[in-house]
Amino acid sequence: MAERYDVVVVGSGVGGMCAAALAVKKGYKTLVLESLDRVGGRYSTVEIDGYKCLTGACVIHYSGWVPWVFKEVGAPLELRDASEVYYNIKGQEFKVPLQNRVTALFDICNRLGGGEGKSKNIMGGMVKEVASKKLSGFFGKAVMDPKQTGGLTLREWLLQYTDNPVAHALFDSLSIGWVVAHSYEIPASEYFYFMSVMKGMNDIGLAPKGNKYNMEQLVKVVKSNGDVWLASPVTKILVSKGVVTGVVVRKEGGAEEEIACKAVISNVGPRKTVELSGEENYPEEYLRDMRVKLRPVPVTLVHVASEKPLVMPGGEHGMELVAGMRRVTAAVPLTNTCPELAPKGMHLIHYACSPPSTLVAMDPEEEIRMINKDLRDLHPDFDRYAKIISIEPKNIDDDLNEGRSWQAAPYQMPRETPVKNLWNVGDGVQSRGYTGTSGCAEGAKNVVEQLKKAVKPG
Incomplete structure (x- = not known):
């Protein structure tokens, strides 16, 4: 056995690094093991030709749990406000106010659906004013009872009020952007619950030095009473008589070695955790729930370099939700807020693109x-000014x-596993x-609270 640790964290995404830093601050000697050559998982940065590209997640909510964790462990978190939101509908941009965004959404639908004046009737149907008031009222509720929406999907619920394709395209863009499921897939109650808890997109920020920089601040915290090993995949989580005892790791791709510990926090997802620790250690009920509940979501991430601003050309700090396209659902002009992410004078845009179904392989x-x-x-002069990097x-x-x-809650597993002192963090085990x-940071906080009750440091 190599050096012994109190806690081993498998994976260095937001959930893993937040859990590791919090554990260190509670006195636990902690080792983070990451299979990649960088920290951060989906919240990290890869440099391509001088551009700092994102590996997944774009933003941090100021009022969310990530800033709370950084403050709790004494780590600096660098963010710049990027709360402005536009809707892009068939190439037309519409600014959305910070307040009353749902009402604004339906005002846009009314205009595009055949409103007064010279507005283009690009889609049939119109949302009536009374419907707009009823719909926006749902977002003011603190808790959405599934019974109130009749078990309908978001799309089915919206059809009760309108068949306006513009409204449906916008709601689908919102849904895929925040709960990573299409409006015709996700229960309406779960979408509304998220909007009430997370406040939608009202308080988000981008990292001016790249996401990896922020995650490296948590690495410094962990190294005050532990370590972080990169390019070091875990090949097995060791379990004896139903209790976790350590891990097997290939440090920097070398020979396998065992690391003894009192607890393991896994940030590689429930499926991978079961694979590493052995199905024989789990009751069939747990495995059945995992197979039914977990629905991995495909996506395509695109970064575009441009000589001129393609998205939000006025230099606004925020993002566009894109409706009515084949695949593109969101566009973030990163350099509007953080010009440091690209070579001087150039623009960097991040696009999120979703297939028609999140339930099957694309x-x-x-x-x-x-x-x-x-x-x-979206950009008719794309080939003149821009290129995909x-x-x-x-x-x-x-x-x-x-x-x-x-x-959403029906598709998440519990963070506590049937193996004693083995927990999951990250997506797939998030609170409703x-x-x-x-959600990853909030889960990390809760797991470390459970850790304190189960295992003594030292």
Whole structure:
């Protein structure tokens, strides 16, 4: 056995690093093991030709749990406000106010659906004023009871009020962006619950030095009473008589070695955790729940370099939700807020693109073909001023796909596993209403609270 640790954290995503830093601050000697050569998982940075490209997640909520964790452990967190939101509908941009965003959404639908004046009737149907008031009222509720929405999907619920394709396209863009499932897939109650808990997109920030820089601040915290090993995949989680006892790791790709510990916190997802620790250590009920609940989500991430601003050309700090395209659902002009992420005078745009279904594997070649069409439809002069510098289809079996499951309560597993002193953090085990980076940090906080009750440091 090599050096012994109190806690081993498998994976260095937001959930793993937040858990590790919090554990260190509670006195636990902690080792983080990461298979990649960088920290951060989906919240990290890869440099390509001088551009700092994102590996997945774009933003941090100021009022969410990530800033709370950084403050709790004494780590600096660098963010710049990027709360402005636009809706892009068939190439037309509409600014959305910070307040009353749902009402604004339906005002836009009314205009595009055949309103007064010279507005283009690009879609049939119109949302009536009374319907807008009823719909926006749902977002003011603190808790959405599934019974109130009749068990309907978000799309089915919206159809009760309108069949306006513009409204449906916008709600689908919102849904895939925040709960990583289409409006025709996710229960309406879960979507509304998220909007009430997370406040939608009202308080988000981007990292001016890149996401990896922020995660490296947590690495410094961990190294005050532990270590972080990169390029060091865990090949097994050791279990004896139902209790975790350590891990087997290939440090920096070398020979396997055993690391003894009192507890393991896994940030590689429930499926991978079971694989590493052995199915024989889990009751069939747990395995059955895991097979049924977890729904890994495919996505394609695109970064475009441009000589001129393509998205939010006025320099606004925020993002666009894109409706009516084949695959593109969101666009973030990173350099509007953080010009440091690109060479001087150049622009960097991050696009999130979703296939028609999140329930099955996508065809990467078809996704790339559709995305290329979308980019040129959105930006007619694309080939003159811009180029794709990265396009990454991440399928359902990718370790860093859009998510290990739809980010809603019925599709999450418990963080505590049937193996004593083995917990999961990250997506796939998030609390109801919390998604993305904030959900990962909130889960890390809860796991470390459980750790304190179960294991003494030292």
